[in-house]
Structure formats: structure tokens, C-alpha cells
Amino acid sequence: MEKSNLKSAELLEQMRIHLASGAGEEVGFVYQFNISPERLGVDEEVFAVDLKKGVVSKGPCEGKPDATFCITDDDFMAITSGKLNPQMAFLTGKMKIKGSSSRVQ
Template identity: 45%
Template sequence: MSDLKVPGFKASELIASMGSTFSGLSDKERQEQIKKTNGIMELQVTNAQKETATWTIDLKKTGTVYKGKATPKADVTIILSDDTLTQLANGSLNGQKAFMTGKLKTKGNIMLATKLEGVLKTTKAKL
């Protein structure tokens, strides 16, 4: 899933492993994950050089991760830094705390954004 990687982003590795984790799920596991999350999350990640990369996690229909803007429209857009996403993934930062301190911003369904942490944990558990 190297097509998910964007040079200059630490989170790139995380997203690529998330993509391969999802593609490695059985149909039953994928359907369970879709049922549990039921939404499309668009991640807009900014790195230290102020460049922005966009990835989409579709857990509404396909159970896939892809690079670029969400099609159809995302249920929630999560805007955060490369470091913040990495910290959320490794568990050193709590999603709620990131939101409250302004490190994570959302547009759309904020309740869906709270499920990002669960998606990251599922990816970590499968690795």
C-alpha cells in the first residue's frame, strides 16, 4: 500500500499500515468494522513544513483507506498535525485532550471523530 505514502509525513507509515490492515481483513471483519464506525473520515494532516496531505478512511461502504479527498463527501473532516496523529496512534495522546487543546479540529459529525481512536487501536492490534 505504498501508494498511500506521502514523503515528509511521519503519519504516512501509519496510514499505509492502516491500509494494508484493512485490505487484510476478512469480509466479516471488514463488515464488523464498518458497522461499528459507520462513517467516512477525511484526515487533513499538516507536517512541520506546513504541507498538507489528505487521506480518507471509508468505514461506511468499502472499508478502505485512500489518499485524497473523500468521495462521496466525508461525514467528518479531521484537521491535525502530523505529530498529533502520530501521538494519537501510539497512545501518548488522547483524542479528547487533543480536541480540547486545539491540536485536533473537526468539521462535520464530531461524534464520528471520536471513533478515530478506536480505528487506530484496531490497526495497532492487527499489526
């Protein structure tokens, strides 16, 4: 995957390695993460997580993702470490979701 200065890029790289083994394909959705270093929507880096093909890549999804998450790097790491509840992140505006909320698992 292309070089990134985001802390979350390392976690997404680990996810890419894990998904290469075939894990996650049963989910069958494609997600896009727009991750900003400090403020939502500013200097964001885009990552695609394709749980149909089991692929994580830097850059936008091919076609339309089932859901797009806009979040800061610190909040992404807080959610993935269990320090921030994803529902609270959404309700307080720390995370924005575009797309079908029924496809967010």
C-alpha cells in the same frame, strides 16, 4: 497508496492493508484526515478512510465525509501511540474536527 513524507502515512498504509481484510466495515462512516507536516493547515496531505467500503486512500473523500480531522503529523502519531489524548488534542486546538461529532467514535 501514493508516496508521502509524513510519518503518519506509514500507519495509514498499515490501516489500508488491515481494512482490505474486511475489518472496520461495521463502523459505516467515512473520515477524512488533513495532516500537516508542522502547522495546522499548511502543506497538508489528505487521506480518506472509508469504513463503509474498508478502503484507505490518499486524496479527499468521494462525496462528503462524516467527519474531517485537521491535525499535524506529530500530533496524529502521538494520538495513535497513546501519548496524546484525542479529547485533549481537540480541546487544546491541536486537532480540529469538522462534521458530525456524533459520528466520531
